[in-house]
Every structure is written in C-alpha cells, then in structure tokens.
Amino acid sequence: xxFTNLKEQEKEQRRxxxxxxxxxxxFSRGYDNVSMDDIASEIGLNKATLYLYFKNKESxxxxxxxxxxxxxxxxxxxxIKKCNSGMEIIDxxxxxxxxxxxxxPDYSRAYLYFRSDRFSIExxxxxxxxxxxxxxxxxxxxxxxxxxxxxxxEEGMIRPDLDPIEVTVFLTLILKTxxxxxxxxxxVLEDRRITPNQFFKDVAGLVHHMLANTDKKDxxx
Amino acid sequence: xxFTNLKEQEKEQRRxxxxxxxxxxxFSRGYDNVSMDDIASEIGLNKATLYLYFKNKESxxxxxxxxxxxxxxxxxxxxIKKCNSGMEIIDxxxxxxxxxxxxxPDYSRAYLYFRSDRFSIExxxxxxxxxxxxxxxxxxxxxxxxxxxxxxxEEGMIRPDLDPIEVTVFLTLILKTxxxxxxxxxxVLEDRRITPNQFFKDVAGLVHHMLANTDKKDxxx
Numbered sequence: 225x226x227f228t229n230l231k232e233q234e235k236e237q238r239r240x241x242x243x244x245x246x247x248x249x250x251f252s253r254g255y256d257n258v259s260m261d262d263i264a265s266e267i268g269l270n271k272a273t274l275y276l277y278f279k280n281k282e283s284x285x286x287x288x289x290x291x292x293x294x295x296x297x298x299x300x301x302x303x304i305k306k307c308n309s310g311m312e313i314i315d316x317x318x319x320x321x322x323x324x325x326x327x328x329p330d331y332s333r334a335y336l337y338f339r340s341d342r343f344s345i346e347x348x349x350x351x352x353x354x355x356x357x358x359x360x361x362x363x364x365x366x367x368x369x370x371x372x373x374x375x376x377x378e379e380g381m382i383r384p385d386l387d388p389i390e391v392t393v394f395l396t397l398i399l400k401t402x403x404x405x406x407x408x409x410x411x412v413l414e415d416r417r418i419t420p421n422q423f424f425k426d427v428a429g430l431v432h433h434m435l436a437n438t439d440k441k442d443x444x445x
Numbered sequence: 446x447x448f449t450n451l452k453e454q455e456k457e458q459r460r461x462x463x464x465x466x467x468x469x470x471x472f473s474r475g476y477d478n479v480s481m482d483d484i485a486s487e488i489g490l491n492k493a494t495l496y497l498y499f500k501n502k503e504s505x506x507x508x509x510x511x512x513x514x515x516x517x518x519x520x521x522x523x524x525i526k527k528c529n530s531g532m533e534i535i536d537x538x539x540x541x542x543x544x545x546x547x548x549x550p551d552y553s554r555a556y557l558y559f560r561s562d563r564f565s566i567e568x569x570x571x572x573x574x575x576x577x578x579x580x581x582x583x584x585x586x587x588x589x590x591x592x593x594x595x596x597x598x599e600e601g602m603i604r605p606d607l608d609p610i611e612v613t614v615f616l617t618l619i620l621k622t623x624x625x626x627x628x629x630x631x632x633v634l635e636d637r638r639i640t641p642n643q644f645f646k647d648v649a650g651l652v653h654h655m656l657a658n659t660d661k662k663d664x665x666x
Contacts, residue, residue, distance in 0.1 A: 339627070346629055383654075387647075389637055393630050394648055401622035406560070408567055409614050416610055426608075427615055433604075434655035 239277050242267060247288045251330040255285055255337060279352075282343070286355040289338045292331025293358045296324045300365060310376025314395075315432060317369060321399050322424035332403050366392055376435070383437045395431065402427065460498050463488055468509045472551040476506055476558060500573075503564070507576040510559045513552025514579045517545045521586060531597025535616075536653055538590060542620050543645035553624050587613055597656070604658045616652065623648065 245267045249258045260281050264271040278284040303320045307313045325332045338358065339345060345355065370392040376382030402424065413423050466488045470479045481502050485492045499505040524541045528534045546553045559579065560566060566576065591613045597603030623645065634644050 346627065387637065387639070389633065390639055390644065390647060391651070393633055393644075394651065397622040397626065397630070398619065401618040405618065406567065409618070412614055413611060416608065418608070418611055423611065423614075426611060430612070430615065430655050434651050438659045 235277075242269070242274065242277050243284065243287055243291070246284045247291070250285060250288060250334065255281075255334075260284075283352045283354065285334070286338065286352055286358065289331075289334050290354045290358050292328060292335055293361045295328060295331065296321070297361045297365065299324055300368070304368070304372075309379050309381060310372040310374065311379070311381040311432070311435070313372035314369065314376065314382075314435065315428060317365070317372070318395075318399070318428040318431060319425075322402070322421070322428070325403055325424075326421065336400075336404055366396065369395060373435070377437075381437055382435045386435070391435070398427070398431065463490070463495065463498050464505065464508050464512070467505045468512070471506060471509060471555065476502075476555075481505075504573045504575065506555070507559065507573055507579065510552075510555050511575045511579050513549060513556055514582045516549060516552065517542070518582045518586065520545055521589070525589070525593075530600055530602060531593040531595065532600070532602040532653070532656070534593035535590065535597065535603075535656065536649060538586075538593070539616075539620070539649040539652060540646075543623070543642070543649070546624055546645075547642065557621075557625055587617065590616060594656070598658075602658055603656045607656070612656070619648070619652065 242263070246258070246263050249263060249266060258281070260271060260274060263281075263284070264274045267274070278287070300317055300320050303316045304313050307316050335358075337343075338355075345351065345359070348355075351359075370388045373382055373386065373388040373391055377384050377386070377388070405420075410420065413420070418426070463484070467479070467484050470484060470487060479502070481492060481495060484502075484505070485495045488495070499508070521538055521541050524537045525534050528537050556579075558564075559576075566572065566580070569576075572580075591609045594603055594607065594609040594612055598605050598607070598609070626641075631641065634641070639647070
C-alpha cells in the first residue's frame, strides 16, 4: 500500500473515532450541552487538530445524523428487495421505519433535532456535504414511496383516485409525528395496554386500509 | 351596580387590554423576544402594576393560548351540533380544526409552542389555572372524537375492529403534524397546485376512508 493511501486510511479512522466519541456525548448529554472543548478533551486531542477534521460542532453533529440516515436507508433498501407489489413496499417501509425508531432512538431524535428550527436546514444555502447527503437520502426514500404508490395504483391494489405525491407527503408527516409522540399519548396507550410497537403496527394497518382499493373484487381486501 | 362590582369589572377590562397588547407583541416578535418590561412600556403601565395582573410572562402567554383554545372549542361545539352520526362528527371536527388553523394561524402556533419542550407542560406540577384549562379543553375534544368513533362503530359506519382511543390518539397526532408542516412539504404540494386548504380536505377524505366500514352493504361507501 502506498504511503499516501495509508495516511488517508489513518485519517479516515481517526475521523470515525472522533465521530463516535462526539456521538456518544451528543446522545448522552444533548447537543447543546456539549462543546468542541469537551469533545477534544474527551478524545485527548488538542482543539486545533479536532478542527482539522470538523470545521465546527454543527458539522460533527450532521455527520452523526448522516450515520443514522445511512442505517435507515440501508434497512429500507434491504427490506423492499423482498416485496412483490407497491402495496407491499408501502407496508414494508412503514414497518422498517418503526424498526429503525425502536432500534435507534438516538439517531431518530438526532434527525428530528436536525430538522427542527434549531438548525434552519431549509433556509441554509451553505449546507455541508454531510447535511446535503442526509436530505438526498430522505428525498430518495420519498421517491421510493411515491413510486410504490404509483405501482400499487397500476396493480389495482391502491385507490386510483389518489395523488401519489400528495399521499407520500401525508405518509411522511405520519412517520414524523409518530417519532415525536408526546409522553401523555404514550401514557394513554399504555393504559389501554397498547405498546408503542403495537401502536406502530396498528397505524400501519390503518394506513393500509386508507390506501386500499376496496373496489377491487378479487377478495384480497 | 355596587361599587365593588364596578371595580371588578374595571379590573377585568384592564386584564383583557393587557392581554391583547401582550398577544400582539408575542405574535409579531415571538414569545422569547418580548420581555415584561417591553409589555409594560407598550401599554404605559408600570411593571409593578402589570405583575398585579399576571405573575410572570409565562402566565400571560398561557392566557393568550387559552384564548385560542376557547375559540377552537367553541367552533367545534357549534359545528357538531348539526351532525347526525359519529362519522359526520369526525369529518366535521377535522374540517373545523383546519378552519381554525387557517383563520387563526397565530393561535395555532402559540398552542404548538405551549406544548413544545420550551414549557415542559407535561411535567409541570404547578401549572396556572389558564394552562390547566387549555389542557382540559383539549381533553374534552379528545373525548368528543373518541365518543364519535364509538357511535360510528355502533351505527355501522366505522370499522368495528378499531380501538376508539387508539384511533383518537392517531387522529390527534395527524392534526398536530398538519399544523406544523415544513415549508419544503408545502412547496412540494404547491408545485402540484395543491393548496394547504385542498391538502387538508384531501387528508380528511383519506381519514374518512381509513375509518369507513367497507363491509357495510348499504351502498353508502
């Protein structure tokens, strides 16, 4: 291996180490309670070196958010491989998303914070590459859902009177609101012995019913 | 009119004047950018007098939120008077809520802020009466929706396999997420020539379909 490659590899490894340390701190203390000084001293790096890898705390956080977004994206792509229809893809994406939220609550929260007013992502003309990549991944997922609805309509399983893009916006809003559900609602469900997991599944069932083409007479619905 | 009553009345009028001035300032500048000093000087009251009416800025804000909550509650109750079935009530409440958001965007935003992490309403054991009343009104509306679903199930128009409380939680989450929709989604819809108003109506239609008992054979669906 040429020396330059080795150096590149070392740099990449170090970047990942920094990122993992920062991630741990963001998740345990909260983004706003961690400073670049804290991160540097936690890793035992001087701050100048830290800044060689990440230009500021924000870009470190966005890199953490990207880690989560890549995991979700990979989970979705893996899951829909097995699907044979548009409707199956819609069902599968809902379930996968909830799996992700359950398995990676910290990444889910980080993503919500990333999209909150705290960062004004939507009005930022100067986003770093990692943040742009996160948005690209989400757009990709939006397109997958949209295409699945179109396929479902062609296949006769999804109502033909819907606007695929409008429905995709609505489904995305549903996923978002489920992720940030208030404790008081969780409590109401808990009192009914409905676990978050059960609630997610029931919502997926409701959404299925909402989209299902009930005019179809093949007995499938 | 006895003198004490007159005094009470004057006090109440003054309270309303203060509230209206504070509301205007909160809505135009944002809650966090307005101080009790600003409010006092805007009204031309000294701060000590202001504090006789409201113990702090938070309680002033909660009184503003209550104004909005009372408007919404009255709109809902007026609207459902004309309804003849559970399903009609569900449809009517959705439409009324969207009417409210369109007509009173400032009150809608104020309510969202009231329920955000900014105020930790859920963990506050020492809520003032106005804040408690806001929560009571919301609980009342939750109960109306829940009862409407139960009636709709009895009437055979809403699917019998649903849990009314679970569905009400889901519907409440949908209303919430529509109120705080991101500009980027509004843009996506706009590009499809779908106005926010049309989107709200279409969502109400989707929700109707989601709940509708399609096994019913009276040709109504």
